[in-house]
Amino acid sequence: MHETVHVDLPGRAYEIQIGPYLLAEAGRYVAPLLRRPRVAVISDSTVAALHLTTLRDGLASAGIECTALELPPGEATKCWAQLQVCVDWLLAQKVERGDVVVALGGGVIGDLVGFAAAILRRGVRFVQVPTSLLAQVDSSVGGKTGINAAQGKNLIGAFHQPSLVLADTAVLGTLQMRDFLAGYGEVVKYGLLGDTAFFDWLEVQGPALAAGDMAARVEAVRRSVQMKADIVMRDETEQGERALLNLGHTFCHALEAATGYGARLLHGEGVAIGCALAFELSARLGLCAQEDPSRVRAHLRAMGMKVDLRDIDGDLPDAAELLDLMGQDKKVVDGQLRFILARGIGQAFVTGDVPRDAVLGVLRDAA
Secondary structure (H helix, E strand, C coil): CCEEEEECCCCCCEEEEEECCCHHHHHHHHHHHCCCCEEEEEEEHHHHHHHHHHHHHHHHCCCCEEEEEEECCCHHHCCHHHHHHHHHHHHHCCCCCCCEEEEEECHHHHHHHHHHHHHHHHCCEEEEEECCHHHHHHHCCCCEEEEEECCEEEEEEEECCCCEEEEEHHHHHHCCHHHHHHHHHHHHHHHHHHCHHHHHHHHHHHHHHHHCCHHHHHHHHHHHHHHHHHHHHHCCCCCCHHHHHHCCHHHHHHHHHHCCCCCCCCHHHHHHHHHHHHHHHHHHCCCCCCHHHHHHHHHHHHCCCCCCHHHCCCCCCCHHHHHHHHCCCCCCECCECCEEEECCCCCEEEECCCCHHHHHHHHHHHC
16 A cells, blocks of 8 residues: 655655555665664654654664654744754764754654754755654655744745655554644645646545545545645746645735644644635636635535634634735745635636735635
8 A cells, every 4th residue: 555756856856655554664765865774863742652662663673773852742843942952962963964864743843853954064864754644745745844933934944855755644543633634734735726636536535534544545645745746846946836835825824823823723724724715715806616615615614624714713813914914924025925826626826916905805704
């Protein structure tokens, strides 16, 4: 049931291995990368308690020694202070340029550890071992690394491609359902932005996937990763097409800032809400049929996901304040917000030509 997706970047090619029980086989995949049989692993305390022993044993089976650092879990860990903790620890472990750093965890650990690897000794190699659905289908692939700033999410970082990604789909069984569905928000995004047939498949297979069907989980991760890899190969540093991967994210990042990057709104939940809002905005601008946002909402609702601003616990800023928060987004060009909108399901495009009043209207009606 294992699948392999190749990311064929000149001089920086790597493989994404997808399937159950890959942690136990980690040594077989990591060993060819090593000049000496040792790796430095950074994880968070929640993930480490569940999976570090399995990874350590999988590495040991190939004679690889493993030293590990555990950080606090949560989005707040993606900060300057924890970046310094990572770099100081890696230096204390005498990690050399020929060594490999392993990021074991979800998107927070992957982004943070990848950034630490990017700046350590001007760049050491690292391996992504994503343990959440969101990280497996999105953040572990493509080389975006970084931390958050007070001014916004992911504003400090670097492009630094991993040398290998091990997406063990069996570990998804340890996720809380809320966390799994948050990751599913990113899976749905891939169908919405460029693959109508994938969205059709998800409408049928989504419930089985959520219930634990391993074949469906492997296929969903493979199709998501293949689409992302194809786009990254064509546009590694987001000069054009790669921006499509941010469908829903302009709304999402504003909502995350408004809720303090905490447990009130998980990233994937914000993406799902953002996708629904992007399709609503597209329909109001006459770009797609009104049936399209209705279909998006219906599928998200059927999966038990958040769809509107009113689904977020607690009070939110008003529409005008949310629009101001969008202004801090990385996708601002010459002071103008760029949105990813759609001409239909599977037909996303990037535009800066969006009337402010239309966005305000969508935000007001979703509250």
